[in-house]
Amino acid sequence: MAKAELMDYAKALEQFEVVIGLEVHVELNTNTKMFCGCANEFGSEPNTNVCPICLGLPGSLPAVNKRAVESAISIGLALGCEIAPTGRFARKNYFYPDLAKNFQTSQYDEPIAFEGTIDIEVPSGNSYAIGIERAHMEEDAGKLTHVGGATGRIHGAEYSLVDYNRAGVPLIEIVTKPVIGAGSEAPELAAAYVRNIREIVKGLGVSDARMERGNVRCDANVSLRLHGAEKLGTRTETKNVNSLRSIERAVRYEIQRQAAILAKGGSITQETRHWHEDKGITSSGRPKSDADDYRYFPEPDLVPVQPSAELIEALRAKLPEKPADRRKRLQAEWAFADLEFRDVVNAGLLDQIEEAVTAGATAQAARKWYTGEIARLANAEDKDISELLVTPAHVAELASLVDAGKINDRLAREVLTYVLAGEGTPAQIVSARGLEVVSDDGALIAAIDAALASQPDVLDAIREGRMQAAGAVIGAVMKAMKGSADAARVRELLIAKANA
Numbered sequence: 001m002a003k004a005e006l007m008d009y010a011k012a013l014e015q016f017e018v019v020i021g022l023e024v025h026v027e028l029n030t031n032t033k034m035f036c037g038c039a040n041e042f043g044s045e046p047n048t049n050v051c052p053i054c055l056g057l058p059g060s061l062p063a064v065n066k067r068a069v070e071s072a073i074s075i076g077l078a079l080g081c082e083i084a085p086t087g088r089f090a091r092k093n094y095f096y097p098d099l100a101k102n103f104q105t106s107q108y109d110e111p112i113a114f115e116g117t118i119d120i121e122v123p124s125g126n127s128y129a130i131g132i133e134r135a136h137m138e139e140d141a142g143k144l145t146h147v148g149g150a151t152g153r154i155h156g157a158e159y160s161l162v163d164y165n166r167a168g169v170p171l172i173e174i175v176t177k178p179v180i181g182a183g184s185e186a187p188e189l190a191a192a193y194v195r196n197i198r199e200i201v202k203g204l205g206v207s208d209a210r211m212e213r214g215n216v217r218c219d220a221n222v223s224l225r226l227h228g229a230e231k232l233g234t235r236t237e238t239k240n241v242n243s244l245r246s247i248e249r250a251v252r253y254e255i256q257r258q259a260a261i262l263a264k265g266g267s268i269t270q271e272t273r274h275w276h277e278d279k280g281i282t283s284s285g286r287p288k289s290d291a292d293d294y295r296y297f298p299e300p301d302l303v304p305v306q307p308s309a310e311l312i313e314a315l316r317a318k319l320p321e322k323p324a325d326r327r328k329r330l331q332a333e334w335a336f337a338d339l340e341f342r343d344v345v346n347a348g349l350l351d352q353i354e355e356a357v358t359a360g361a362t363a364q365a366a367r368k369w370y371t372g373e374i375a376r377l378a379n380a381e382d383k384d385i386s387e388l389l390v391t392p393a394h395v396a397e398l399a400s401l402v403d404a405g406k407i408n409d410r411l412a413r414e415v416l417t418y419v420l421a422g423e424g425t426p427a428q429i430v431s432a433r434g435l436e437v438v439s440d441d442g443a444l445i446a447a448i449d450a451a452l453a454s455q456p457d458v459l460d461a462i463r464e465g466r467m468q469a470a471g472a473v474i475g476a477v478m479k480a481m482k483g484s485a486d487a488a489r490v491r492e493l494l495i496a497k498a499n500a
């Protein structure tokens, strides 16, 4: 695919107004699927969590998962939505092998939640109110694996495998109204919005909210129009972007790509697009008209969902604190300066640091490791920190090993690389690899003597009070012991030797 022409970002913003719209799918973590009793479980053997209902066999009858409805209501309430006193499911008819029924059971004109609003803060500190059009319940499709092609897509594949374990897993689709007015911050706003949705569903406990597993997926609509124009421009929909960083990059890319086309007098094709993480580009998917006709009709096999006012109020009373309130509380508890805290929020590290603190780390130690070495390692591997094998418990353990003087910072960084390689917890690695700081006097004195042999004047210098001379010996000892010497103890022993 040819690389599209892009307009300089600042220039694109000068000429055009950006309008985005976000559709987020949240996979619920209910024990069972949306309409049957099959386990809702990630990572099972293919086609083991299936039954006549989620396979769409003739004569099977679905039933609604109560817990999924409650989760949907909680999400709607957290987004400031109205909850429909009655709502029906609808069949969205289409043929694709990942849904054996040939229709998806969804909601159409009667979503369970609608008309909400949520305030989202972006890295600059600016805040935007995002309107929520609707949040509705539906079921996920199965997973297709296209084998034999170069791209993993269906084109060029020799054959395809289908796994129906995910078919029928409960989903909540949350759709925003068009978001206008974010200007150059539209990409950051898109990512911050999805981060907030993640925080909300995680806080509610209704989803595992792991983007790398597809628990939270975002379709990003982007269109441009001339400043002052009333009519919205033609939009593209970049599908299934599955990390916050990718969302930001994909929206930015679409702004620059569309601006280049429009500036030349071209027109935007209304279509779905795919995001390519490796190349940092989107590519054309399939045309998508507003009039895609799925022949929606009310699902005849399910009764309408009619949550009682008591249920809605009980769920409202159980809502966790809002993400903005939680951020205020955490900043106060951790005593972070504004800038420190903003860095942590923008890096999406609140959960990790909170969990590391719960596991026993100090907030500052957790911040130091996450924003420093762990962020660097994630960057080097081009991954989100949440995708790395290091857990908050590991970080707490690492910090406690440093605090106890068992390892120093340099060894701790080395230990981290082994944690990432899956060798175990920091304590296990330190003991398996013998990485403890050497504070055994015998070994240290031997190394000091060896270093002094080539720098005999150092002892005199120390006796004369020129302490900087000690540095050369300490450095030589560290080098000889591959960084595992307890530097403070080396210094003490050296001074004792000079004054003996």
Ligand SMILES: [Zn+2]
Binding pocket: 033, 036, 037, 038, 049, 050, 051, 052, 053, 054, 055, 168
């Ligand atoms: Zn089933």
